[in-house]
Amino acid sequence: MFTSEKEYLKHYNIHDYDVPLVSVDIAIFTLLDGKLHILLVERADFPQKGRWSLPGGFINQQQDKDLHATALRKLTEKTGVKTPHLEQVATIGNAKRDPRGWSVTALYMGLIPYAPTADFIETVADARWWPYEVAIKQNLAFDHIELVTQARERLRVKSGYTVLPVYVLNAPFTLTQLQQAFEELLGTEIEKKSFRRRIQAADLLEEVGEGLPEGGRGRIAALYRPKKGSEQHAFIRAFGGSEED
Amino acid sequence: MFTSEKEYLKHYNIHDYDVPLVSVDIAIFTLLDGKLHILLVERADFPQKGRWSLPGGFINQQQDKDLHATALRKLTEKTGVKTPHLEQVATIGNAKRDPRGWSVTALYMGLIPYAPTADFIETVADARWWPYEVAIKQNLAFDHIELVTQARERLRVKSGYTVLPVYVLNAPFTLTQLQQAFEELLGTEIEKKSFRRRIQAADLLEEVGEGLPEGGRGRIAALYRPKKGSEQHAFIRAFGGSEED
């Protein structure tokens, strides 16, 4: 049909094809008053006007060099927050999730220390931190309840074998604060000594003096911050023993 | 602008927007002669005609109820194989990966016991199992070398803490065969006793008699197959201790 790649590309037109919608949605979590919160926006326009949803939106082919950039841009535009950790969770695509037609969305999950949302926001009616347990009882837009649940599950599982929870704390923090963050994100209690042993063995934190957490009582505590490059450390040994050291 | 959701949807037309390409690519691995192999197809048409790539393609909005279905359909159409395990690895989207424009692809990874590819295949020139190390030295189409590498990495990591490798074996198999599968997929040797202890503790296999593997010598071995529902078991304890039993 075509004689060369060049020839083929000259005649290629995406509008000849039946393409799905493609969007990005971002589930951002933080800790506020010791409780897990999630950032939602209220939709200002159709479809699903007035309902709460994850921040997200469409790719801008001129502005975004890749999907990750789309996620960061949409998050900032719609909520005013910036995240130190953002990872892809999954991509959900099917015929029914959006009334406009076959739709694909790339779901991202991020963690940040608590920060207020921006006052003036384009294209959304409101942006607000919701306690997680309250958020999932809302009648969220589209299939966002499932997206939220998937992101929460990723957060829970990954908190079991990485230091992800450090991203919801402002450094410096005490080990007890860190343990409480782990416990809230994991949804389970951790034994103090086991926790400290594992954190110490991982060698991911550096001490930066001592102090009391705000409003704290009792003995003064050592303060820590994450070491550079501690991002991807996994605690747990897989088959074959440790590669390090 | 619009007064109701219905009104809005009536006027919505996806062709008014600048949408990216959306595709699915599938990295299928197996074990052949003890070595990791990957299934590639030779492109019969432009773009990238004549180069080898992962099997994949575009969503068919009529046929496919979701992305997973797209992956399964494309795999069967292009290679004739069916996979007992298929999981999403990541979604890659950027402006440069496809000469036709901004492109998003959902990458899947699958594992199967060795099975020959189909003889007659539409839309591809050829479909063939390649030894992994040979495959990655090919000049693959698009950014498929990166996709292949990502899928391989997922396979390696997940083989360290799940029973994923059982999916490259035909049941029944011996523990030694299973260990060799683990070792090839992990890229490292495992101590025999440790391996057996962990597999037994996981309680994921059921014994189905004894026998010798094909061409085997020496003592007769116990034969196993995966128990139903063993799919998602993780070996390793995360924080907080075991939930089970």
Added chain:
DNA sequence: GCATATTATTGGCGTATTGCCACTTAATTG
């Protein structure tokens, strides 16, 4: 039939890791 080679399976032990709980230390509060 019998020694030899080959592979499967189990035993055992020293060491590392984990769960558990109590104890000590250091600050604040009244």
Added chain:
DNA sequence: CAATTAAGTGGCAATACGCCAATAATATGC
């Protein structure tokens, strides 16, 4: 200065892991 609060440590039993060797069960060569 005693009581309270919270940080940090000690220690031990139970479990898990790495390592190596012993034993068991089969085929093969003579």
